[in-house]
Amino acid sequence: MNPDQPRARPRLDAALRGLAVTFRGMTAHPDEFNCECHWGSAEDLARLKVADVELDLDLLHRTWQATDWSDKASVLRRILPQFASALVSGLIETPFGMESVGLSFARASWQEWPAEQAAAVEEFLNAWWAYALTDPDPVVPVHDLLVLNAEATGTLSPWLATWEALSDPVADRHLAAAADHWEYELLGDQLPWSAWENEEDMRAELTSWLVRHAPARLRAHGVPEDLLHRIRLLGLTGPDRWDDPHWPGHRYCPTEPHDAFLAGSRAGAVVP
Known part of the structure; x- marks a missing residue:
């Protein structure tokens, strides 16, 4: 077992209990409404206006995924303890990527909530991140959890700093998997997910962090040489990148901004 796991799991469990205590008694706003045709029945809506009643998983999914609540903060506060537990247990799946889960937090402006509530959410996100980095088989892959946290908070910096500070073979394995997952989009100068805001800043920060931090760690981890290349x-741009002998020959749609160079000088490599 990873030596950090015994410390990380109790912290996560305590954070989940903290959410349950902090948000006990919360309900959706009494006047909250949603379309019966597209969201759910009047009975479903009524359950959100009763505190501390467990929701079935389908209702929980429909509630956090809906974007048209009038009072998004009160709806998230109502479901948050159960929602967080379901996330940690791997019960939340989304066809749109974990950025949609992060956006459900961001849309509710949780960082503007009363201090005790915001602190409970922040501790949950941090505790889950610390646990996932040390978990050999996390229910949500680390690269997906990073997306969730980045979208929930609007920044990559604290999450990358925690990862960088953790000298650990499990965290290094997650880094290798993440780099392999990200390299295609990043080599095309795109962020590997659809960000709500700060997309270019996040892309630049993630790219810089990988170039600066990953090679030594991954070389020691024994990753394939082509991933290191x-x-x-x-860290290169323009022709220096694409003319490098180790350029992997990725093919990008010519509508993508970075493909102007390929379209002009490497027409044979562009997808028609």
Whole structure:
């Protein structure tokens, strides 16, 4: 077992209990409404206006995924303890990626809630992140959880700093998997997910962090040499990147901004 796991799991469990205590008694706003045709029945809506009643998983999904609540904060506060537990247990699946889960937090402006409530949410996100980094088989892959946290908070910096500070073979394995997952989009100068805001800043920060931090760690971890070259190429731009002998030959749609160079000088490599 990873030596950090015994410390990380109790912290996560305590954070979940903290959410349950902090948000006990919360309900959706009495005047909250949603379309019966598209969201659910009047009975479903009534359950959100009763405190501390467990929701069935389908209702929980429909509630956090809906974007048209009038008082998004009160709806999230109502479901948050159960929602967080379901996330940690791997019961929340979304076809739109974990950015949609992060956005459900961001849309509710949780960082503007009363201090005790905001602190409970922040501790949950931090505790889950610390646990996932040390978990050999997290229910949500670390690269997906990073997306959730970045979208929930509007920043990558604290999450990358925690990862960087953790010298651990499990965290290094997650870094190798994440770099392999991200390199195609990043080499095309795109963020590997659809960000709500700050997309270009996040792309630049993630790219810079990988170039600066990942190679030594991943080399020691024994990753394939071609992955190390792809990370190195992230530090190059324009022809220096695409003319490098280790350019992987990725093919990008010519509608993508970075493909102007390929369309002009490497027409044979562009997807028609």
